[in-house]
Amino acid sequence: MSAKFLKHLIQSSALACMILAPFSVFAQSPFEKVAQVNGSIITQFELDQRILFLQLLGSPASSNSDVLDELIKDRLRQQITKKFDIFLSEEALQQGLTDFAARAELSSEEFIKQLKVDGVARQTFRDFVTVSLVWRDYIRARYGNSIDITDDQVDRAVQSVSSNTGIDVLVSEIIIPTSPDIAGEVLEVAEEIMSSNSTTEFSEYATRYSATASREDGGRLDWVPLTDLPPQLRPILLSLAPGEITNPLPIPDAIALFQLRDIRERSVPAIRYSSIDYAVYLIGGGRSSEALRRAQKVKASIDRCDDLYGVAQNEPQANLKRENLSQSKIPRDIALELSKLDKNEVSTALTRSNGSTLVFLMLCGRTPALSQSEDDKATREAVAAQLLNTRLSALSNTLLEELQADADIVIFN
Template identity: 40%
Template sequence: MNSLTTSATSAFRGLSLALALSLAVPGIAHAQGLFDPVVKVNGTAVTRYELDQRTKLLRLLRAPADPARLARQQLIEDRLKAEAADAQGITVDEEQIRAGMENFAAQGKLKADQMIALLERGGVSEETFAAFIRSGLIWREVTQTRFGAQVKVSEADLARARAAITDGTGVRVLLSEIIIPFQGRGEQQVMAKAREIADLTSTSAFSAQARQFSATPTRDAGGHLPWQPVTKLPPVLRPLVLGLAPGEVTDPLPLDGAVALFQLRDIEETDVAQPSYSAIEYAAYYIPGGRTQAALSRAAQIDAQTDTCDDLYGIAYGQPPSVLERGTKAPGEIPNDIAISLSRLDPGEVSYDVTRANGQTLVLLMMCGRSETGADAPLVATEGGESADGEPAAQDDTAQLSQQIAARRLESFANGYLERLKSEARIIEY
């Protein structure tokens, strides 16, 4: 929506060193075919090594798709983006790449060096992360240079957007869900099963899989969720769901210690106003034991004893402060597994299908409330707990809405341009 400390020169040196070592020790690289091409894009190769590295990177970043398939697609697009940048004389330097690394790492509240170290522990080189960031920076410059002047937001555009937020027709969806924990089965086995489920087109077959494998409260109902506005879905899920036809299933969506799949059963447009949300307030109470019967029983007991988020303070009384967390976050800041669980809840309702600490801690989530986006909606609280001054906040909302409209238009131009580049390219897959 998404660690480059070295430039293309550094990456080349790293690969050259690997090649040199493979020549010094006969058969290592060649036996494995690490540097054999898996794809050629207008004559430029994507190697098996690059594909393996990008796949590992996407898996570690928990990309919302099959990592191997997405990695191949991204690397093809990276070659096309680089060609477009060369044609326009666009480059990025080491300083820009480092800044891009820091910005990317900051999304996970890390420094670039911390993220690089974590990735390297997962088998992803710094050069691979650098290439990933570099491609994004280059494409941003390409699209801004090529289409930036065409993207203008008028007062009429802002008025229409506000009307769509508050008064317009909406879209609601009827979904089924499956969430399978890795614990007890192993990540590789679970992901293999998830890829099988993703190929299903029968709602009854999907429901059967939900009853057998899912760890959600909807398991006994075959994973069936009620009708819900698309605006209540987590940001990561909306584009995936809206890209489906009825009966189709999303690609496996990696979560923290689990994988999720969603099947679209039906979709409809309504005349009922369906607001979007700028902030979600929720509470998380941590119960030791993971998905053990004792922990689940404790969660059910707390559910029966509480009606509001304030009630959880009484449950947590006398325990360490870390046992209960409560806060307000923008939808995009909430971890995907928590966001998916919260999307099912109304204020005062709880769920307990999320775990932490490698499955050893059960998380009881309670929805406290949602703040609607729009002129009459409550303002998002600041960290100090007070609302910002009305007039500046309104100005900020207008600027933010304008930026969102411009970004969507620029993205539309960029996607169309990329599709044209693909259609004109000579792509050979091995």
């Protein structure tokens, strides 16, 4: 399965922390009842489909009972939103499907076709998105007006973010290639790595398992400004003490673990960038010796990003993509590699298409934020939205716990 376009989506799902165990699809009758929620039946087919869907997303996962519990919560979500006549229009659903697939740089139909190849029905995807969007609308309608995010709260949160601009971090990385076929084994390795008790032990694991060039130095990276790293990674690193390790983070075709080795403050704030210009040139063959030789040949023949147009001129247009995006819109794995590069430097650490395509990544340039006031305004708006979403998420979880406690739920053996 081409799981590469699916894995990084799981970070935005409420199921990101679930850990799926191996299962046998259709080991039972697909129409056999596995649970009943206030009279509404959940079938073996639905359970099998959800498990398969999550595995194709590249989710590190847990037991089937955890997946069933999430399906039960979905039924409760559906029942209460139906009770209050909250539905999703077809137009809103199509937009939701499009947005979900767009994170993988695919149209919704391309996304659905990829799922179908591996046995996931269109309706499974539609149901997954529908329940999420309708519940989001319900929670916002029920609680949104009762939550007051004050300027003082935003100021304190912004101050916390702003104080990070003068911070450098010293980290080590381990990037482990994965696919649906080996997800279980990779998860076991990741859990073993998380139990590391020293930077030396983590470096030994990096040398053994990591797929990036830093493995030659035990996964150790140089000091880097925190603001150069992907926005999603910054708060995670700041929550660590030196020596501590992140949970496994899903990225396309791999999972990543980071160990914080040290942190320091600088008197001069780091430069903030409004956008980053980079090029991605795709080379068939993954990390095969032939593909890597091709990458080295291309690297030796170019001096800047514009030269790649000549390299790819007789190839399919999709093989070369030039982007100029804000950091928050750059895929996490690409953003991480770009943070290690200077202008016109190249990385060949990443793959796509389940490891069958090598990514030749080149940094073309970084554009500093021109207007500090505009940048600060965007930061305040983003922080306010984050505070609101955090409150809504907590209220949503509390409501679901209450609904589940009051529901008539039967689990069939």
